[in-house]
């Protein structure tokens with residue numbers, strides 16, 4: 001069974017058709033990159049898949065369960081998802097230590113007795129911090145972390161209990177080259193050891209070529225998909241990032257910020 005199935009997805013934001021009739025599936029334990037120019041609808045697609053943004057048409061099934069119109073999923077399915085956004089806006093606003101924050105990742109969705117699972121929770125947090133090299137950060141406040149440390153802590157949050165689907169929206173944004181490399185190598189290792197299925201929005205085509213199994217090329221519609229060596233061929237990229245190729249109603253802004261095509 002596919003971990004994620006998307007069929008005929010359509011998302012309109014502020015009157016702009018952001019995602020148009022997109023269909024694809026993610027096989028278990030695959031690593032898929034979602035690429036495309038700025039404004040191509042990548043974050044809108046990911047937001048709709050997670051039920052964070054309403055969809056106007058289409059079906060999303062996660063682990064065989066249909067996502068409700070307002071993003072509803074059974075709690076046991078939600079418990080198996082994790083999302084790493086570009087930034088964590090709460091970082092400087094919550095006086096939480098790293099260990100306390102990672103503990104929230106262990107808590108199952110729904111009400112829970114405050115004293116239940118204490119020992120198991122503590123040991124899961126310790127193990128998650130160790131797996132991600134965050135042990136020395138356990139007592140630090142989130143607000144004291146550098147961008148690279150915070151990204152590792154977010155991976156600890158994901159790995160603190162078993163999950164099936166991990167969605168990342170430019171999770172490496174703002175990191176320098178060595179930190180980006182470290183983040184991706186940790187993600188790659190954890191994906192293998194934890195059996196995660198990964199969907200990651202990225203502008204880093206070199207990383208996508210090196211580590212992903214499948215690529216979805218989006219410019220409002222799915223323009224092509226397949227293994228990186230085919231989907232990221234020079235000809236496909238020139239079509240995907242062609243500034244003249246701006247689908248949609250008049251007034252839709254032209255995508256910009258194309259990566260260097262090699």
Ligand SMILES: Nc1ncnc2c1ncn2[C@@H]1O[C@H](COP(=O)(O)OP(=O)(O)OP(=O)(O)O)[C@@H](O)[C@H]1O
Pocket residue numbers: 013014016017018036037038039040041042043044045253
């Ligand atoms: N919060 C919002 N409200 C209304 N429209 C939005 C919002 N966010 C994005 N849009 C519009 O939706 C369309 C798709 O944007 P989206 O952010 O999904 O693209 P993207 O491919 O993720 O871009 P980027 O690579 O720049 O992050 C764009 O036309 C954008 O202006």
